[in-house]
Amino acid sequence: MTVLTTYLVEDSPVIQQSLIATLQELTPVAVVGVAADEQVALQWLSDPTHEANLVIVDIFLRSGSGLGVLRAARHNRPERHMVVLSNYATPDIRTTCLALGAQQVFDKSTEIDALILYCQTLAATGMSPALPA
Structure with missing residues (x-):
C-alpha cells in the first residue's frame, strides 16, 4: 500500500489537528505540511522540492481561497491528486x-x-487517478 504524502490547506487549527490525527490513524497518510491561506499554500506547492501526492483544500481560508489554490496547483503539478473538504460543498461549489x-x-x-x-x-x-465519484 502506498503512503500518501499529503499537504493540507485548512485555516482552522482545531480542524487541522483533528483531521491530521484522523487521517494518520485510519489511512496511510503522512501529512508533510499545512497552510492556512492561499499564498502560503501556493508557495509550498510550487516549490519543486516539496513532495505531496495528495492535497486536501478547504474553500474558505484565512486569506485567499481554496479555489485559487486549485486554479494554480493544477498547472504547476497536474499529477497531484487534489480534493476539497469544505462546509460549503453545495452543488455549485462542487461543480x-x-x-x-x-x-x-x-x-x-x-x-x-x-x-x-x-x-x-x-x-x-497505487495512486490511480480513475476512482469512482
Whole structure:
C-alpha cells in the first residue's frame, strides 16, 4: 500500500489537528505540511522540492481561497491528486471545484468517512487517478 504524502490547506487549527490525527490513524497518510491561506499554500506547492501526492483544500481560508489554490496547483503539478473538504460543498461549489481540477469534493460535516475511503482506495490502487465519484 502506498503512503500518501499529503499537504493540507485548512485555516482552522482545531480542524487541522483533528483531521491530521484522523487521517494518520485510519489511512496511510503522512501529512508533510499545512497552510492556512492561499499564498502560503501556493508557495509550498510550487516549490519543486516539496513532495505531496495528495492535497486536501478547504474553500474558505484565512486569506485567499481554496479555489485559487486549485486554479494554480493544477498547472504547476497536474499529477497531484487534489480534493476539497469544505462546509460549503453545495452543488455549485462542487461543480466549480471539479472544473478547476479537484478529483473529489467532500462535505466536512457529512463526508469524512468518504474522504477516508478515498484515501484508503487511492493508496491501495497505487495512486490511480480513475476512482469512482
